[in-house]
Amino acid sequence: MVSAVTSRGGEHASALRSFLKRAAQFVVVLVTTLLGLIAVTFFIGRVVPIDPVIAIVGDRAPPQVYERARAELGLDKPLIEQFAIYVKKAVTGDFGNSVLTTNPVMTDIANVFPATLELATLGTIIGTLIGIPLGVLAAVRRGTLIDQVVRFLGLVGYSIPIFWLGLMGLLFFYAKLGWVAGPGRIDVTYSYLYTPVTGIVLIDTLLQGQMDAFWDAVSHVLLPACLLGYFSLAYISRMTRSFMLNELAQEYVIAARVKGLSEFRVIWRHALRNAAVPLITVIALSYANLLEGSVLTETVFAWPGLGQYITNSLQNADMNAVLGGTIVIGTVFVLLNLVSDLLYRLLDPRTR
Amino acid sequence: MTTPLLEVEDLRVRFHLRTGTVEAVRGVSFQLGRERLGIVGESGSGKSQTGRAILGLTPPPGEVTAKRLTFDGIDLLTASRRTLRHLRGGRISMVMQDPKYSLNPVMTIGEQIIEAYRAHAKSASRSEARDRALAMLEAVKMRNPARVFELYPHEVSGGMGQRAMIAMMLVTEPDLLIADEPTSALDVTVSMEVLRILDELVSERGMGLIFISHDLKLVSSFCDRVLVMYAGRVVEELEAKNLREAKHPYTQGLMRCLPTLADDVRPLPTLNRDPAWAL
Numbered sequence: 001m002v003s004a005v006t007s008r009g010g011e012h013a014s015a016l017r018s019f020l021k022r023a024a025q026f027v028v029v030l031v032t033t034l035l036g037l038i039a040v041t042f043f044i045g046r047v048v049p050i051d052p053v054i055a056i057v058g059d060r061a062p063p064q065v066y067e068r069a070r071a072e073l074g075l076d077k078p079l080i081e082q083f084a085i086y087v088k089k090a091v092t093g094d095f096g097n098s099v100l101t102t103n104p105v106m107t108d109i110a111n112v113f114p115a116t117l118e119l120a121t122l123g124t125i126i127g128t129l130i131g132i133p134l135g136v137l138a139a140v141r142r143g144t145l146i147d148q149v150v151r152f153l154g155l156v157g158y159s160i161p162i163f164w165l166g167l168m169g170l171l172f173f174y175a176k177l178g179w180v181a182g183p184g185r186i187d188v189t190y191s192y193l194y195t196p197v198t199g200i201v202l203i204d205t206l207l208q209g210q211m212d213a214f215w216d217a218v219s220h221v222l223l224p225a226c227l228l229g230y231f232s233l234a235y236i237s238r239m240t241r242s243f244m245l246n247e248l249a250q251e252y253v254i255a256a257r258v259k260g261l262s263e264f265r266v267i268w269r270h271a272l273r274n275a276a277v278p279l280i281t282v283i284a285l286s287y288a289n290l291l292e293g294s295v296l297t298e299t300v301f302a303w304p305g306l307g308q309y310i311t312n313s314l315q316n317a318d319m320n321a322v323l324g325g326t327i328v329i330g331t332v333f334v335l336l337n338l339v340s341d342l343l344y345r346l347l348d349p350r351t352r
Numbered sequence: 353m354t355t356p357l358l359e360v361e362d363l364r365v366r367f368h369l370r371t372g373t374v375e376a377v378r379g380v381s382f383q384l385g386r387e388r389l390g391i392v393g394e395s396g397s398g399k400s401q402t403g404r405a406i407l408g409l410t411p412p413p414g415e416v417t418a419k420r421l422t423f424d425g426i427d428l429l430t431a432s433r434r435t436l437r438h439l440r441g442g443r444i445s446m447v448m449q450d451p452k453y454s455l456n457p458v459m460t461i462g463e464q465i466i467e468a469y470r471a472h473a474k475s476a477s478r479s480e481a482r483d484r485a486l487a488m489l490e491a492v493k494m495r496n497p498a499r500v501f502e503l504y505p506h507e508v509s510g511g512m513g514q515r516a517m518i519a520m521m522l523v524t525e526p527d528l529l530i531a532d533e534p535t536s537a538l539d540v541t542v543s544m545e546v547l548r549i550l551d552e553l554v555s556e557r558g559m560g561l562i563f564i565s566h567d568l569k570l571v572s573s574f575c576d577r578v579l580v581m582y583a584g585r586v587v588e589e590l591e592a593k594n595l596r597e598a599k600h601p602y603t604q605g606l607m608r609c610l611p612t613l614a615d616d617v618r619p620l621p622t623l624n625r626d627p628a629w630a631l
Contacts, residue, residue: 251453257409258448258521259468260441273458348458349504 030334037330038090038323042083045319055317056099086323095327096320100313105324108309113328114199115185116298116305119224120290126229127236128283132272134233135240139248140267150237157234162227166300169223181219183302190216224301228294232286239282243275250274277348284340291332357528357560358384358406361420365401368413376401376414378584384528388554388561390571390592393581399564402581403530406562407444408436424527442472445521446530447550450537451513455505461516462501465489469523488519492549511542515549522553528560536565547574568595568606580606583630602629 053070054061061069070076074085089096095105138150173179181187185201190213194205202221205214247253248271256270257263295307306325313321344351365377377398382389393399405416408428421428423444426435448454456464465485470476476484482501489497492515505513514534521529531550535543551574554561565571571578572592580588580603588600598604605623 251448251450252456254409255446255448255454255517255520256456258407258440258446260437260439260471261467262437270456270459274456277458349460350457350506 026334026338029337030331033334034327034330035087037326038087039083041323041326042086042319043079045322046079046082050317052099052317052319090327095324098313098321098324099318100316100321105320108321109306109324109328111199112304112306112309115201115303116291116307118200118202118221119228119294119297119303119305120287122221122225123228123290124232124283124287126225127232127286130229131233131236132240132279135237136244136267136272136275138237138241139244142245147241150241154234154238157230158238161296162231162294163296163300165230166224166227166297169227170300173223180223181216183300185220185303186213186217187220224297224303228290228297231294232283232290235286236279236282240275240279243278244271247271247275273347277344280340280343280347284336288333288336291336292329355425356383356385357424359420359422360384360402360406361418363402363405363418363421364416365398365405365410366415366417368415376584377405380579380581380584380586382579382586382589384560384562386527386558386560387577388563388575390563390565390575390578391581392565392568392571392578394566396583397581398584399581400532403446403532403562403564406530407440407446409440438472441468441521441526442524443526444528444530445524445526446532447514447517447521447534449533451505451510451517452537454517455513455520457505459504460501461489461503461505461508461520462486465501465516465520465523468520472524484523485519488523489516491522491553492516492519493545494519509542510538511546514538514542514546518546518550518553522557525557526559528562529554530562530564532564533566534563535570536567568603569610587629600629601626 052073053066053075056073057065057069067076074082077085086096093106097103098105098108101108134150134153138147141147170182174182186205190205190210193210193213194201194208197204197207201217202214205211205217248267250271252274253266253271256266261270292307294305295311297303298305298308299311306328310322310325312318313325360383361381363377363380364375367374367376376396380398380402391399391402401410401414404410405418406421406423406428408416408431410416416429418429423439426439428436428439431439455461459467462482462485465488466478466481469481469484473481486497486501489500494500494512494515500508500512500516505516508516514537518534534550535546538546547570553559561575563571563575568578568580572595575592578590578592578595579586580590580598580600582602588598588603590598595603595607598607602623602625605621608621609623611617611620
């Protein structure tokens, strides 16, 4: 009650101070996380018994050629010095070139990440929009047929390998029924009709008014997005169900019924708004998982995304590319954490 | 007292569980006008379930039966869901035990009171509902209603929370209020204040009140009539002022266990339960 006496001006100043404090905390977390990530990835990359020099010059190169390539890559220097050089360059935004594509690593990633972003975002939207209502329904009708069906769907989504489901989906909806387009992001016919700006085909084609290309991209993304959506739906609906069961047993739910509110309002406005708080973390985590690049899905659908890029680089000892990808994923995780923190504050007054 | 507000005859609440059927309330009968009825009993005696059954809020898999369960002539057992919803909150309301759990943590107190009001006054505008909510907060003696209106439940003390709860449940001016241990979660001084406010509002508006508690002394000082429940049955019904003339051994036993200032009895007698009471 004492704080009620302090002036509004004081509240503004303290709000600004706490904002700055939080911003500083965020930067510290981001920097330490990335440094740790780089260090671990860097040293693992140097210790594993794969030789990036052989990957470039081949295993029949004469020793002089081998030594020169090794010196050019800076691999002849002590490990610690190599790491220092890498970090120093990374600070200026230079993450080295990919051995495989010879492009700067960040250029490569800027090319592949939008593809993953597009797929993961759609997958998460589908998973959330369907998963939450299903979970709520299962919790409200606990023990009934609906509940069993939802839980079964969740279990299947959990346990069926996604590449198998992807192949079956392609076989059925693309090859047999022809409802959706096949692998890839867009047909070659349309791929020169628009200029990549954001890298997200759906947005680029839409902004440039290429509706045919847009619909073609939609029909390409539909199946993999639904697949990832189903995958995250399985997780989200399960967690929603258990959070909702917990909330529905609370006293305030009974109080809401005592007030004479409709069952709809009791469930969706009172119980779900409370269950939404822990759900934020669940959705953010599942989104982050998809953003990491779902290698299997990307491979099955020939989707040129981050997962495929990193896997490819790893198999070819392209350590610069692997490190770059790791940094991007680390940043994504930290950012998503920040966003879910902010959402937490928004939805739960107790954390403000 | 012409037609009673609430008539309960042979009310039974059963829970069919995997391990067998548990009968929580076993044939409770009483009538209530615009008066204060106390229901006392230990935990598990069925007093809370009696209150919930009247509101039609027996948790599943509970089953409610009664020869008669009417509110103002409306049969609560056969009433449609719509009628029940109209009665709940609108004409019968309930103050629950602990405001820490019974208020929704993510909605402001103001929002929750407005919601209760607008659930029954459909045509009321937002500003009208706001005025009503603020007036109600004032009626429960909040020092700064406008400020409390904006607060979340975790930002107020237990006593303030319970007064907010009372405000929320009385904003629709119901005819019957069920107070289910409204002060058990509060400390003694605060609970006296809350009771005083409850008392004032109930007499001002001429409501019927069912006051559920395990505190025999409190109930007898607060109510006109007392039902003593034991193991799902009413074992004794008497005027509050005649509590000393209780006939049932359970009530007598409870009375004996109360410490008095006059003579220092050590150790205090404990209750010896006779299995025959539960039959």
